[in-house]
Amino acid sequence: MNLWLSQLKDPVPDGLKTPAELARFELSHALPDPAVTLAEDASLGDGYRIEALDDGSFHIAGGSTGLLYGAYRLILDRLCGETISDSVESAPKYALRMIDCWDNPDGTIERGYAGRSLFFADGKLSWDPERIRELGRLLASAGLNVLCINNVNVHFPAQLLLEDDLPSLALLAEAFRPFGIRLMLSIDFSQPMRSGIPTADPLDPVVREWWKKTASQVWAAIPDLAGFLVKADSEGRPGPFTYGRNHADGANMLAEAVRPYGGVIVWRCFVYNCRQDWRDTATDRPKAAWEHYAFLDGQFADNVILQVKHGPFDFQVREPLSPLLLGMKRTNLAMELQLTQEYTGHQIDLYTMIPMWKELYEELPADNIMSLAAVSNLGNDANYTGHPLAAVNLYTFGLLAWNPETDAETAVARWCRLTYGFSPAEEKKLTDLLLSSRGIYEKYTAPLGIGWMVNPHDHYGPNPSGYEYDLWGTYHKADRNAVGIDRTAGGTGYLSQYPETIRKKYEKPETCPDLYLLFYHRLPYTFRMKDGRTLVQRIYDDHFEGLEETRVLAEKLLSLPFPEPDAGVIRERMEKQLYNAREWCDIINTFFHRLSGVPDERGRKIYD
Amino acid sequence: MNLWLSQLKDPVPDGLKTPAELARFELSHALPDPAVTLAEDASLGDGYRIEALDDGSFHIAGGSTGLLYGAYRLILDRLCGETISDSVESAPKYALRMIDCWDNPDGTIERGYAGRSLFFADGKLSWDPERIRELGRLLASAGLNVLCINNVNVHFPAQLLLEDDLPSLALLAEAFRPFGIRLMLSIDFSQPMRSGIPTADPLDPVVREWWKKTASQVWAAIPDLAGFLVKADSEGRPGPFTYGRNHADGANMLAEAVRPYGGVIVWRCFVYNCRQDWRDTATDRPKAAWEHYAFLDGQFADNVILQVKHGPFDFQVREPLSPLLLGMKRTNLAMELQLTQEYTGHQIDLYTMIPMWKELYEELPADNIMSLAAVSNLGNDANYTGHPLAAVNLYTFGLLAWNPETDAETAVARWCRLTYGFSPAEEKKLTDLLLSSRGIYEKYTAPLGIGWMVNPHDHYGPNPSGYEYDLWGTYHKADRNAVGIDRTAGGTGYLSQYPETIRKKYEKPETCPDLYLLFYHRLPYTFRMKDGRTLVQRIYDDHFEGLEETRVLAEKLLSLPFPEPDAGVIRERMEKQLYNAREWCDIINTFFHRLSGVPDERGRKIYD
Numbered sequence A, B: 001m002n003l004w005l006s007q008l009k010d011p012v013p014d015g016l017k018t019p020a021e022l023a024r025f026e027l028s029h030a031l032p033d034p035a036v037t038l039a040e041d042a043s044l045g046d047g048y049r050i051e052a053l054d055d056g057s058f059h060i061a062g063g064s065t066g067l068l069y070g071a072y073r074l075i076l077d078r079l080c081g082e083t084i085s086d087s088v089e090s091a092p093k094y095a096l097r098m099i100d101c102w103d104n105p106d107g108t109i110e111r112g113y114a115g116r117s118l119f120f121a122d123g124k125l126s127w128d129p130e131r132i133r134e135l136g137r138l139l140a141s142a143g144l145n146v147l148c149i150n151n152v153n154v155h156f157p158a159q160l161l162l163e164d165d166l167p168s169l170a171l172l173a174e175a176f177r178p179f180g181i182r183l184m185l186s187i188d189f190s191q192p193m194r195s196g197i198p199t200a201d202p203l204d205p206v207v208r209e210w211w212k213k214t215a216s217q218v219w220a221a222i223p224d225l226a227g228f229l230v231k232a233d234s235e236g237r238p239g240p241f242t243y244g245r246n247h248a249d250g251a252n253m254l255a256e257a258v259r260p261y262g263g264v265i266v267w268r269c270f271v272y273n274c275r276q277d278w279r280d281t282a283t284d285r286p287k288a289a290w291e292h293y294a295f296l297d298g299q300f301a302d303n304v305i306l307q308v309k310h311g312p313f314d315f316q317v318r319e320p321l322s323p324l325l326l327g328m329k330r331t332n333l334a335m336e337l338q339l340t341q342e343y344t345g346h347q348i349d350l351y352t353m354i355p356m357w358k359e360l361y362e363e364l365p366a367d368n369i370m371s372l373a374a375v376s377n378l379g380n381d382a383n384y385t386g387h388p389l390a391a392v393n394l395y396t397f398g399l400l401a402w403n404p405e406t407d408a409e410t411a412v413a414r415w416c417r418l419t420y421g422f423s424p425a426e427e428k429k430l431t432d433l434l435l436s437s438r439g440i441y442e443k444y445t446a447p448l449g450i451g452w453m454v455n456p457h458d459h460y461g462p463n464p465s466g467y468e469y470d471l472w473g474t475y476h477k478a479d480r481n482a483v484g485i486d487r488t489a490g491g492t493g494y495l496s497q498y499p500e501t502i503r504k505k506y507e508k509p510e511t512c513p514d515l516y517l518l519f520y521h522r523l524p525y526t527f528r529m530k531d532g533r534t535l536v537q538r539i540y541d542d543h544f545e546g547l548e549e550t551r552v553l554a555e556k557l558l559s560l561p562f563p564e565p566d567a568g569v570i571r572e573r574m575e576k577q578l579y580n581a582r583e584w585c586d587i588i589n590t591f592f593h594r595l596s597g598v599p600d601e602r603g604r605k606i607y608d
Helices: A019-030 A064-079 A129-141 A158-162 A166-179 A191-195 A205-221 A247-261 A285-296 A354-363 A388-402 A408-420 A424-444 A500-506 A514-520 A535-558 A566-596 B019-030 B064-079 B129-141 B158-162 B166-179 B191-195 B205-221 B247-261 B285-296 B354-363 B388-402 B408-420 B424-444 B500-506 B514-520 B535-558 B566-596
Strands: A036-040 A048-052 A058-062 A087-090 A096-100 A146-148 A182-187 A227-230 A264-268 A304-309 A333-338 A371-375 B036-040 B048-052 B058-062 B087-090 B096-100 B146-148 B182-187 B227-230 B264-268 B304-309 B333-338 B371-375
Touching: A019 A036, A019 A064, A019 A129, A019 A166, A036 A064, A048 A064, A058 A064, A064 A087, A064 A129, A064 A408, A096 A182, A096 A333, A096 A388, A129 A166, A129 A388, A158 A166, A158 A182, A158 A191, A158 A205, A166 A182, A166 A205, A191 A205, A205 A247, A227 A247, A247 A264, A247 A285, A247 A304, A285 A304, A304 A371, A354 A388, A354 A408, A354 A424, A371 A388, A388 A408, A388 A566, A408 A424, A424 A535, A424 A566, A535 A566, A566 B566, B019 B036, B019 B064, B019 B129, B019 B166, B036 B064, B048 B064, B058 B064, B064 B087, B064 B129, B064 B408, B096 B182, B096 B333, B096 B388, B129 B166, B129 B388, B158 B166, B158 B182, B158 B191, B158 B205, B166 B182, B166 B205, B191 B205, B205 B247, B227 B247, B247 B264, B247 B285, B247 B304, B285 B304, B304 B371, B354 B388, B354 B408, B354 B424, B371 B388, B388 B408, B388 B566, B408 B424, B424 B535, B424 B566, B535 B566
Parallel strands: A036 A058, A096 A146, A096 A371, A146 A182, A182 A227, A227 A264, A264 A304, A304 A333, A333 A371, B036 B058, B096 B146, B096 B371, B146 B182, B182 B227, B227 B264, B264 B304, B304 B333, B333 B371
Antiparallel strands: A048 A058, A048 A087, B048 B058, B048 B087
16 A cells, blocks of 8 residues: 555664654665755754755754754655755744544554554554554654543543653653654543542542552653543543543542653543433533633643544534633633544545645634644555545645644645655645545535534434434434524624634624535525525535546546555545435435425435 | 243243143142143144033143143133133244343343343353243243244354254253243344355355255254244345345245255344435335335245235334335245334333234234244343333233234233232223333333334433434424425325225325324324314424323322332332433423414423
8 A cells, every 4th residue: 555655665774763764764764865864953843944055965954853844854855855955943832742543452543544553452552663663753753742542531440641651651652752753641530549539529539649649650661652632521531520520620639640750631521411411402512611620710720731623512523713712812722623424424425635624714714722632544454544545634634733724735735646656636636635525525414503413323325314313413403494503793792702703704694604504504405605506406416426426526536546555546446425415415405405495406316 | 920820830940841831830830720731632732622511620632832822711710710611722922932032142131121131141142940930931931932032133152053052052942842832043144154254145055055065063962942033134134135145045045955954044124224325215115025025026935925014114102014024925024023112112111012913914914924023022020021010011912913903902902901900990990001001111212103213222211303403214203394205106106005995094194194194104293183283283282182191090000009119119110200201291392383383272381
């Protein structure tokens, strides 16, 4: 299979200790000529400065990791046929560029579509050193530097990572160290109770002492551990609420324990009522994160980072930017993206994410957050991401986490060139197809920001009412006249959580951007869109177009000269995507046709 | 927990060999006085004749099993406070009174709600001899005589029952022998291929020889094995279709193999397209059984029994009688009922079945079939059936299989008296509650014969569109105007599979019995029912009434003096049923309200 570093033929050897050592190895093998000199300057950290010298050689200055990133910059530029003519300086926008794996000790991966865990098997840590080195190289070359290896839903025996399995964990941390990658761990907030303490109350002195002692043991074993990731009071996980404490109490208690070692607490803001009664219209799930966290702004310790999903729901194809990311100015924030295609096609359907991420930054000032995290799409499939083309999401996430101003087309084209080395015309074609894939997927799935019309549990394939009477707070309430939830001030009030400029952008259905229309508004099927079409006609049109565009996408994609085995995998998944797109198109259209009774203006077939 | 034989305090000892021996044991312990004499008369078989002699003693004549059934008759009558004053003769209507267990070798039970398997654990046969004797006694006292112990979906390693596990199976057969219970086995039609034969073609001489040899080995080990049960070409199971043969070819081949030993082949008629495209309106699943089997009438060997589910779908709360049961006059037929509450409440919701079975017999001449079978509701829960009151279905099924003219109220009252020994008023109350339970469940679940509005996969709880776009052929196609499938001659033509009297009964919506209305007809919500209500108002009314009746049922039921632990289990399940009934009521009403826009005439709350 092809990876973006497949052209590096010499595997990273065992035994390297530091990123600087790895930088030297990589340069000597991948770029033996011209000469490159390295000068370590710890003050530069992850940053680097590359100078093209008059004799044709290069000089890189940087911290140990900076040297490595500089080396990859030179090597990848060279592989792309680019060169640095004068000098270039670069440093990452965000110090923590994180991948969150949802791997379980039994080797399964929650919402994973690329095989089994690379880190766990049979209840224990277990890895193939060669694959870890290959993975480390991939991640480092994309500029990523933190890897949380275990699921935020900490199922037993994942707790043992802080206990009996600590020596093994230290070995894994060591394996990643030359790549500049620091491990992070998802922890169980109630873990003190495993030691016989009758409570996990964050204000209880015994609990606080337990975490301090545990942190001292963990950091003694892994001095560069990045920190702990915590999902608390969410979807059944334990948390401070059990003890009548708030989330600042919980996070700050942990922050105090890890502070002596430079550790951070990454605290996920994914708290909502997952046992909502569908009859309850007073509760609107998108409001939950703000309600739980906004009032705590300024109360978190400086080594706490709140990790906020990019949207107020849960990684749907189209969600507005989470209001928390705009509203908590006195709090360290990380934005959480999702590489694994939970709701976006399971690495079967093509779905390139960077256009979506770029849209988020249209409303998010890059300085509002201090870190970027993404849920992993990795697994032990030979190509790591299941679908060979899903690797573009991993790579471009890295570029974006280094520099949010990264241009989407440039980033995708660079991945294409590194991975397949196509002709310029082919490369352009593949780049365009990848960039178009999200829009196509969006067209044939749930319409206009409504989300959630997927099969419950597995989240692949259409089920227009699959969540309609369920406990998850994700309702569209489509009836014979109208569809959607009014989230304006006159409705649930969700929109009021935003600054005024954003409120104004979305508050009127007449001016609300189309693709967010049914996220914010409840509208009759006869509502006139800006272009004069009715809402229901727009839904029909989008779905017929989405299906047709998938057919064209398939034809174009399969005409490209992918090598085997990639070609076979791409073909097989594309066939499944075509089936899926047809199901989505017909089912969504039938669903709205049955409800509205409105025929398609253009007389296309809608099934009874 | 209380069972209908709990009053028999002395457990059946190990070591009894024949039903006649067991009869003597039971009488000597349960009925030491008056004296009972037994005279074995093999010509009477399962039948018995009891004479009350002048000296107050009784005399029973019967075959070995007949003596046992006669003994239980006397004992249970006595426990009920009844007596035989003169003489009574009884013989079963059906020679095979079968329980089909869907137990898997790993100990799970497909669609089981009463714990794990009584017969399997860890991939092998495994049982507790004392529980087998208690179970044998229960089944024999209800007149049941054939027990198929393994799932019709024969998942590996269930095939080993015909191979390595045969000696163990012989021991289980021996354990059931004193109870007059013969084992039956579900087999894998493709099993010859496990022996290296490249085909399972029923007309292939090598295959035929393999089955003959296998049958000779099996019956050598278990001379009284009742036969084989086969699910072929159904939901992914192998069958004759793979080889271009029909089901008579398949069944007759097996019948020839088991004939020398008096074995029968019970061949399930459950063939349909389980990969149907929801867009395909030409296919109507209820038609499938007739289309696959009716033309084969007269072609099956005389030791083949076609086992036909009572309705044309799959054990829904309300289905018409399967047309196959009326149309195959020259074929041995068994009607298959389902004790396990797959679609009828999971042994959480109260659902007493005999009223439904009696309704089936209103259209089914008892002589049309020669056997009655029921899918087991048994498991290793202490009370065998999960819900203590679900045992009434097992017991009354036995009575009905012995005598289809058994009166529902008498049968249920007898079970109540034996199980709880309540006062006459309490017994009447419990009997009435049980007899009403099916009607209540029907009212709050899918309306008027429409079926299938359950959660996919687990089949508990409401999901009005759960199967609407799926592959199972079970659609209602509700839209803003109408609901249901027209199955008359003008529609899918399903109704044409029936004799004229039945066709006439159902063909016009104006005269079709209400409870079958949406099984046979597609009707607008404004359709006027016979009582003048609109269809949608009837749906609302039924659901509000069903919920209210559940509340009353709960109140009355929980006022009865059940002993512990039954009382606790009944209370806990009743609470779950109340929750379930409310979900059903509100979700179904909301679903139809959203579609129709018609308000409730009586202004009750229907959620948006």
